[in-house]
Amino acid sequence: MGETENLKLGERGAWLSIIAYIILSSLKLIIGYFAGSEALTADGLNNSTDIIASIAVLIGLKISRRPPDHNHQYGHFRAETVAALLASFIMMAVGLHVLYDAFISAISPKDQSPDIIAAWTALFSSFVMFGVYKYNFKLAKNIKSHAMMAAAQDNKSDALVSIGAFIGIIGSQVGFAWIDTITAFIVGILICKTAWEIFKDSSLSLTDSFEGADLKDIEDLITETPGVVSLKDIKGRYHGSSPLIDVIIEVNPHISILDGHKIADLIEDKLKKEKDINYVHIHVEPDEKELNKQYTS
Structure with a gap:
């Protein structure tokens, strides 16, 4: 299978991620707001950035399939790397915003625990994202796409973030409301960590690094x-x-x-x-x- 066909297959994984993130981010932001869960809301914001990141990967894959021209004699394959680099900036900005909101909440703590429905929403989301991760991971290995492998690892981190949100919300239910705020801090750090890893890998690729x-x-x-x-x-x-x-x-x-x-x-x-x-x-x-x-x- 040629490079162009592999990139076309990679678009399926990008579309799957986009659809999953749109549904889950909307669900988390709505339930997080009404249930009063900072951790679930932070997780929803994380998924909202993943929508943009997945769209960037999709656009990059589409541009990469263009044939060589007089300005790009080697083709347009680096477009997916540039898209991933731009997506890392967006993810980092949102991660810092989540950390800021968690810091403000720590200064003015709340006594009320979030509704239990927030916990089950987070757990459901983690199962969905783990399924998306398994699909994209297998696809990335088959087509040998670095961009899709990075997207798959992002899917996996999102599943783990949702599990963390679930644990934090359950902890707040047993009388430790501050655990929800601590979990929001952890979610923000994980968002920034994922953004940094994508930025680092993209930068190394664009500067002709090789293992x-x-x-x-x-x-x-x-x-x-x-x-x-x-x-x-x-x-x-x-x-x-x-x-x-x-x-x-x-x-x-x-x-x-x-x-x-x-x-x-x-x-x-x-x-x-x-x-x-x-x-x-x-x-x-x-x-x-x-x-x-x-x-x-």
């Missing part, structure tokens, strides 16, 4: 390829969810150009089959040590 461990595995695979004398240089970066690898290998200087080309083809096939890397640029050079021996003999 050293991944490069080491690729390096071992190349050096073990028959005909490769040495690996002179290797670089990696991501273009959206697709890794791009630049390699310089040294081969026996006495082989033909055709044989050198065959070695490069063999490396490309191995990287595609074993690492699912479709974009590899290989520059073939003669072995310098062998050339020096020839010049000095």
Whole structure:
């Protein structure tokens, strides 16, 4: 399955997240308001930011499917990464707002506990979001999409946040009303944490970061390829969810150009089959040590 088809499949997961978040955020904000639960209201605000984040991911996936043009010769695959970066800013702003409201509530604490319906709403929401997480996690693994994997992890954190809200509301029911406020603090921190992680991953991708461990595995695979004398240089970066690898290998200087080309083809096939890397640029050079021996003999 090609990159474009994978991105199209990823849109299904984005739409599922959007629909789930619209329903759950509306439910939580309404019930949180009337039941007097700060934790459930904070959870609802969290889901409202997730709507925007999921829409941003959806738009990014759609733009990424556009074919290359004269301004984007490598395609538009980084659009999904830019969308995730913008979504992280929105999530961070809302997380800070939730923390501010919880701080104000701590200064002027309330004695009344929220209605028990708020707890069951939070528990129901956690089950729904865990189901969405399982679907998007499986989808992200199948299509190998970093953006969808980030969305799936966000779904999982939302399920955990709802469980935390449930625990906080139940605790307030047994005479500890302040637990609801403490839970709102925790929810705000989790929102900010998720926003920071998405921002960090997106920033690293946009600045051409690549995991050293991944490069080491690729390096071992190349050096073990028959005909490769040495690996002179290797670089990696991501273009959206697709890794791009630049390699310089040294081969026996006495082989033909055709044989050198065959070695490069063999490396490309191995990287595609074993690492699912479709974009590899290989520059073939003669072995310098062998050339020096020839010049000095």
